[in-house]
Amino acid sequence: MGAELGNYKSCVSARSTDKEILKHAQDGGIVSQLFGFALDEGIIDGAIVAANKEFAAKYPSKVMADNSNFDMIEPWRPIPAIVNTRAELIAAAGTKYNVSPNVSMIKEATRSFGLDKVGIVGTPCQMQAIRKLQLYPVGARDVGASIALAVGIFCMENFPYQSILQLVEDHAAMKMESVKKMEIGKGKFWVYGKRGQVVQLPLKVTHKYEQPGCKVCLDYVANLGDISTGSVGSPDGWSTVMVRSKIGDSVWAKAMAAGCFETQPIEKVKPGLELVSKLANEKISKNKATLEARATFGVGKALRNPYI
Amino acid sequence: MGLLDSVFKKNISAAPQKPADVAKPVETKKEVKPVADKITVGYTHLSGCTGCTVALADNYAGLLTLLDKYVDLKYMPTLADARHIQKVDVSFVEGSVCINDKLAVEEIKETREKSAVVVALGGCACYGNITRFCRGGQQNQPAQEAYLPIGDLIKVDVYIPGCAPSPQLIRNVAVAAYLLLKGSPEQKALATAYLKPLMMAADKGTSACFCDLMTNVINQGLCMGCGSCAAACPVRAITHEYGKPQGERDLCIKCGACYNQCPRSWFSFDVVSAYESINETIMAALQ
Ligand code: SF4
Numbered sequence: 118m119g120a121e122l123g124n125y126k127s128c129v130s131a132r133s134t135d136k137e138i139l140k141h142a143q144d145g146g147i148v149s150q151l152f153g154f155a156l157d158e159g160i161i162d163g164a165i166v167a168a169n170k171e172f173a174a175k176y177p178s179k180v181m182a183d184n185s186n187f188d189m190i191e192p193w194r195p196i197p198a199i200v201n202t203r204a205e206l207i208a209a210a211g212t213k214y215n216v217s218p219n220v221s222m223i224k225e226a227t228r229s230f231g232l233d234k235v236g237i238v239g240t241p242c243q244m245q246a247i248r249k250l251q252l253y254p255v256g257a258r259d260v261g262a263s264i265a266l267a268v269g270i271f272c273m274e275n276f277p278y279q280s281i282l283q284l285v286e287d288h289a290a291m292k293m294e295s296v297k298k299m300e301i302g303k304g305k306f307w308v309y310g311k312r313g314q315v316v317q318l319p320l321k322v323t324h325k326y327e328q329p330g331c332k333v334c335l336d337y338v339a340n341l342g343d344i345s346t347g348s349v350g351s352p353d354g355w356s357t358v359m360v361r362s363k364i365g366d367s368v369w370a371k372a373m374a375a376g377c378f379e380t381q382p383i384e385k386v387k388p389g390l391e392l393v394s395k396l397a398n399e400k401i402s403k404n405k406a407t408l409e410a411r412a413t414f415g416v417g418k419a420l421r422n423p424y425i
Numbered sequence: 426m427g428l429l430d431s432v433f434k435k436n437i438s439a440a441p442q443k444p445a446d447v448a449k450p451v452e453t454k455k456e457v458k459p460v461a462d463k464i465t466v467g468y469t470h471l472s473g474c475t476g477c478t479v480a481l482a483d484n485y486a487g488l489l490t491l492l493d494k495y496v497d498l499k500y501m502p503t504l505a506d507a508r509h510i511q512k513v514d515v516s517f518v519e520g521s522v523c524i525n526d527k528l529a530v531e532e533i534k535e536t537r538e539k540s541a542v543v544v545a546l547g548g549c550a551c552y553g554n555i556t557r558f559c560r561g562g563q564q565n566q567p568a569q570e571a572y573l574p575i576g577d578l579i580k581v582d583v584y585i586p587g588c589a590p591s592p593q594l595i596r597n598v599a600v601a602a603y604l605l606l607k608g609s610p611e612q613k614a615l616a617t618a619y620l621k622p623l624m625m626a627a628d629k630g631t632s633a634c635f636c637d638l639m640t641n642v643i644n645q646g647l648c649m650g651c652g653s654c655a656a657a658c659p660v661r662a663i664t665h666e667y668g669k670p671q672g673e674r675d676l677c678i679k680c681g682a683c684y685n686q687c688p689r690s691w692f693s694f695d696v697v698s699a700y701e702s703i704n705e706t707i708m709a710a711l712q
Pocket residue numbers: 240241242243272273274275328330331332334335336649
């Protein structure tokens with residue numbers, strides 16, 4: 118296993134020891150538990166997460182002003198929000214399989230929200246965005262040093278909202294408001310209904326609905342997060358956790374000492390890192406090929422390559 | 426990464442040391458050069474608002490450390506009592522050029538002639554920014570109507586975009602410029618890698634707008650909806666609808682922050698992946 122998994126100091130399979138968090142979590146409740154712990158300990162004083170319409174209705178001051186027309190916001194459409202308490206964290210938990218521009222709140226978090234130590238969860242590309250912003254802050258005065266904990270989530274690709282609508286309402290024949298959970302795993306897109314029904318779609322069906330910008334993405338396991346996590350590699354109800362930076366290492370050690378997580382060595386679980394590596398390699402080589410094809414996309418004309 | 430890491434470790438130990446004799450009381454009240462190896466810096470102020478100057482000053486103690494260890498400030502209308510542009514290693518230029526103002530045109534040319542490296546500091550120097558909207562007709566110089574970013578009159582080496590530019594980016598560029606000119610070969614390589622995107626931005630052109638996100642990111646199939654552009658915009662001209670940027674172009678002041686902050690405008694895996702050691706080194710250098 119090589120560069121496809123990025124640098125990391127340790128990797129385990131883990132789940133939260135908090136029953137309440139596990140009840141609402143997508144997998145092992147890692148993000149909610151980490152942020153919950155970091156809030157309790159004062160490691161962060163708020164976190165940027167992807168919430169939803171119900172959250173925004175309940176906590177209107179925690180979302181950006183320009184999302185205030187809640188009537189226009191559909192079920193399963195994410196809204197970046199700032200959470201300051203465990204109750205807010207739990208209200209915002211769960212994966213929404215469409216684009217949530219979490220980084221849009223990173224400056225505001227340190228302004229009107231008044232945070233000094235910001236947590237942020239996001240996709241690998243969002244981790245890249247905040248690291249670029251820390252090294253090259255163009256419109257981000259004093260923001261970089263306020264980022265106290267960045268948790269990255271594994272990501273194969275994302276979808277525009279309308280793609281999810283199409284997949285759920287057309288392909289899976291379910292109403293968006295009747296969906297309890299969505300999941301991509303075991304080669305399928307799973308839709309779980311509130312009344313207990315389960316629909317699975319082959320991933321092949323979903324490909325044409327992917328966000329085009331994801332096709333040049335060269336990161337699967339959030340290489341630039343302080344800690345990254347995802348379901349792949351671990352059994353159901355557990356998450357694979359990679360601890361990467363000094364900040365990540367110190368937060369993870371404290372959370373473990375406080376009994377926040379149950380862990381198993383990643384080598385002991387199935388399917389383990391081998392599958393993570395395989396998927397990471399698949400993603401990276403497919404997208405490198407896309408980048409190469411862009412270089413000769415036209416006749417003597419290339420599409421732009423952002424990587425220098 | 427190996428190279429970058431080792432370079433930065435070296436850099437910490439290679440941080441300039443004051444010669445032992447500096448501690449001795451000196452006869453004259455005039456500043457003696459405490460470090461032999463400082464770079465000389467000038468600051469040319471054209472049609473700017475001094476916000477870039479304030480941003481530089483907002484490095485607080487970091488600015489004092491810069492001046493103490495790395496930078497000899499030769500010329501800067503607001504901070505130094507020198508009347509004329511001098512020969513320096515690096516010039517920072519704030520503001521755009523009013524081409525109807527003879528003195529301004531002379532000053533930007535002279536800045537180029539007398540500087541090894543010219544840095545356009547802030548949205549106005551890089552891209553024109555708010556002065557793009559100038560069209561003359563105001564008292565008492567109604568004919569002062571045409572303003573150009575400095576890159577339209579001289580060759581610019583490095584851009585520091587932003588309105589106002591972030592103090593931390595100015596600081597990082599100053600440290601990198603020091604390493605570029607005074608560092609070991611490895612440090613030079615690292616400084617070049619760090620500065621490269623800002624040099625490429627200078628080569629790319631002198632206009633900026635929200636539309637850059639459309640023409641160069643979204644239209645190119647590169648936008649992935651991270652939200653950085655909205656965070657960067659100083660006038661909240663950008664919101665996200667269904668995860669994609671929506672620009673209020675009549676609010677946009679054409680500063681170029683959004684495009685340059687976007688991780689899909691330019692992104693160097695080499696440099697950004699070493700973010701931890703680079704940040705630590707810069708902080709250590711400014712201790
Ligand atoms: S695939 Fe890459 S670009 Fe797309 S959402 Fe995931 S991390 Fe971002």
